[in-house]
Amino acid sequence: MSTAENSILGLIMPTDPRWADLASVSLEEILTDHAFCEQKAATQCISLIQLYPDKTELINALSPIVTEEWGHFRMVWAEMKKRGYLMGPQRKDNYVNLLIQHTPKNLHRDDKLLHKLITCALIEARSCERFRLLSEGWEEVTMRNFYYKFMVSEAGHYRLFIDLAEQYYPVEKVRSAWKQWLEIEMLVLQQLAPRGDRMH
Numbered sequence: 119m120s121t122a123e124n125s126i127l128g129l130i131m132p133t134d135p136r137w138a139d140l141a142s143v144s145l146e147e148i149l150t151d152h153a154f155c156e157q158k159a160a161t162q163c164i165s166l167i168q169l170y171p172d173k174t175e176l177i178n179a180l181s182p183i184v185t186e187e188w189g190h191f192r193m194v195w196a197e198m199k200k201r202g203y204l205m206g207p208q209r210k211d212n213y214v215n216l217l218i219q220h221t222p223k224n225l226h227r228d229d230k231l232l233h234k235l236i237t238c239a240l241i242e243a244r245s246c247e248r249f250r251l252l253s254e255g256w257e258e259v260t261m262r263n264f265y266y267k268f269m270v271s272e273a274g275h276y277r278l279f280i281d282l283a284e285q286y287y288p289v290e291k292v293r294s295a296w297k298q299w300l301e302i303e304m305l306v307l308q309q310l311a312p313r314g315d316r317m318h
């Protein structure tokens with residue numbers, strides 16, 4: 119992905135160029151991890167709706183995303199079944215776990231929401247960038263198209279989380295939190311060696 123495309127997504131650190139090559143070693147491994155990521159994306163939206171039942175705009179915006187993310191899981195699972203792959207045991211997402219450890223502690227729930235929305239946007243932006251790499255790198259045309267669809271969809275989710283944050287907080291506050299999280303994400307990525315069996 120070019121620097122210009124990364125800047126559309128707002129990311130400052132491009133993915134390690136070795137990652138797409140590592141991912142291409144085993145479609146089974148990368149699809150399995152992707153399936154777990156989509157499950158987590160759906161449950162994260164459900165959990166935001168459960169935590170903030172007083173925020174009507176949030177419920178309106180995120181309830182269709184739950185359906186969409188679950189649809190993504192079903193698309194990945196269908197591809198896995200077609201190829202005879204199994205889900206296997208649950209996997210830890212070190213990237214997401216390390217990232218959310220940086221959420222400031224002891225915040226009021228209304229202030230915590232800003233960080234939750236920004237980290238969701240960040241994970242969507244990073245996923246979008248990685249789907250782009252997979253959509254360009256795969257030899258099989260059906261898999262290129264498969265990953266292209268995810269890239270487009272996750273780009274929309276990235277925008278949606280930013281827009282939602284801007285509904286509840288001043289634009290300047292959202293921008294400054296986004297910048298802060300980009301720096302954190304850069305440090306997290308630097309801590310993690312690129313793995314072909316992980317989406318992140």
Ligand SMILES: [Fe+2]
Pocket residue numbers: 156159186187190272
């Ligand atoms: Fe998704």
Ligand SMILES: [Fe+2]
Pocket residue numbers: 159187242271272275
């Ligand atoms: Fe998403």
